[in-house]
Amino acid sequence: MSDPANWSNREMVTDNDLVIAPDQATTLPGLFRQRVTRTPDRTAFRQFDRQTDKWREYSWRQVAEAIGCWRHGLRIQGLQRGERVALWLANSVAWVACEQAALAEGLVVVPLYARDNAANLAYILNDCGARLLVVDSAAQWRQLRGCGHALPSLQQVVCLEHIDESGRPESLWPVAQWLPRDPVADNGPILQSNDLATIIYTSGTTGRPKGVMLSHRNILWNCWAVLQVHPARPDDLFLSFLPLSHSFERTVGYYVPMMAGCCIAYCRSLQELAEDMRLIRPTILISVPRIYERIAARIEEQLERKGRLARWLFAAAVTVGFRCFEAQRDQRTPTLRDRLIWPLLRQLVAIPMLERFGGRVRLAVTGGAPVQEGISRLFLGIGLPLVQGYGLTEAAPVVSTNEPANNRPTTVGPPLPGIEVRLAEDHELLVRGPGVMLGYWQQPELTAEVLDADGWLKTGDIARIDHGFIRIIGRSKEILVTSTGEKVAPVAMEMALEQHPLIDQAMVVGEGRPHVAALLVVNPQAWMRLAAHLGLDADDPASLDSDAARAAALSTVSGLLRAFPAPAQVRGVCLLSEEWTIDNGLLTPTLKLIRDRVAVRYARQINELYRSTRSVSLARQGAAPLHDEQSGSP
Known part of the structure; x- marks a missing residue:
């Protein structure tokens, strides 16, 4: 097996002129053609081949040849410009080849979530009228056929x-039978930057998925704006x-490195992510908060086994490291005590922890959902340059991001260059810019509800803007209104609760009720x-x-929410052992909570x-909370 640790040493390139501007690319297939022209023989992708048990490298030229064959196959199929091609594939070079081929032929790409349920996927395929579907395995097709929904528009799989x-x-x-061995010989149809490139379906937290229509220009412009804040180097390696x-991964983890001339390595699986990070040693990580939460949980479990000294050292490293981070950000000199103790803590704690990420991450971006403040403090404290951003599919998708030099981890940063933001009267965040979608597929009325004539997009998120930095409070449709008329934002409360080792998942309820309460999925070990x-x-449900259990949990919850206003104080808890997952229908494919379904269940x-x-009576009894020595938290 080749050694991924040596990959970056073979291809150190510092020529920033390799970055392709949107007006040079014009379209997404134009971006790929420009990349092949500029750096045909540089490594574009790295992927593990399970048949040979080796990592395999693909140059831009090799991928271009594969794309040509896929384009030939699409032409033989007789698909017409504007028709939809759906991809139900894991991340791979094949995903790239098929997608780029469809785009180059003027087709519209509809990506499907690999872990979505068959009924939902059937709805999407019918809604967009997909003519061709590409899958990894025959089992996927059998799953679709067995869900009981006809697929009249689908011609071939x-x-x-x-x-x-x-x-x-x-x-x-x-x-092997469908794909021609020879590529097409011409460039195909002439495309415009404002042509529809893709329909990306939202994850459906509040109903049926909606098809977000994005043009080539929407996505290219968003990539360019991201690169103005986070310049990528040609020697960067994305995992x-x-x-x-x-949409977050597709824009920031795929098109951005293509625009900048970077290499992308595809992780073998989420189960092998920890090993792949150490093996591949990426310089840039793109993730959602859940991944960092899982890493933090594993760290905590290991510290529990190591004992009190290890927990104390880790807690000290995070505390001192975060103070040093704040001092550097604010252009202050750390205290003498911190300057003396940090080098030792860094050597003993921080560096070994950073080695878990490969040891050379220079930028770690989290988006797609709010990140817990404690998670940000933990990783920033050990020296991982973690920045939080914000976006939505309807904005292609990035709206704002922190940057390492001025990172405010309780915010999602200022808007990208060229993006305008403002707050409506009810504090809903409104966004305007070149990345804002064309509209929802075949839903003009719904489009008009969220996108006004002046181009302002209603995000559905309640926010504050402090000195140019955006702070997301919660979803407008998720704001709870109690029977007393009080308004409560549950997301921030749930994030605070989920920072405790006992609580893996939380949902605050109380719409139309006299007070708020919480459903809590307990961590098995902590329970x-x-x-x-x-x-x-513990084994008795x-x-x-x-x-006793409710009293301890309620008292702990009260302590975690002490800083929240009076209407947000939880007065009842229900402890649950069943995890909320995609498979049981309580999370979307992007790991967002489907509140209506949880409430029904x-x-x-x-x-x-x-x-x-x-x-209420338990709260008045003042039951003892679950302290650190009971929970094993560091």
């Missing part, structure tokens, strides 16, 4: 894996593990420790509903919370 000819459906073709169906402390049987428990006065 191409599968990347080998298919046994016996019993093969007529519409399902293995790529791609978020699905390319996610075992709490149950033992309370003299309960009834223990979660015991007065636990309607009985929620009603019990408000029928009973037990939660």
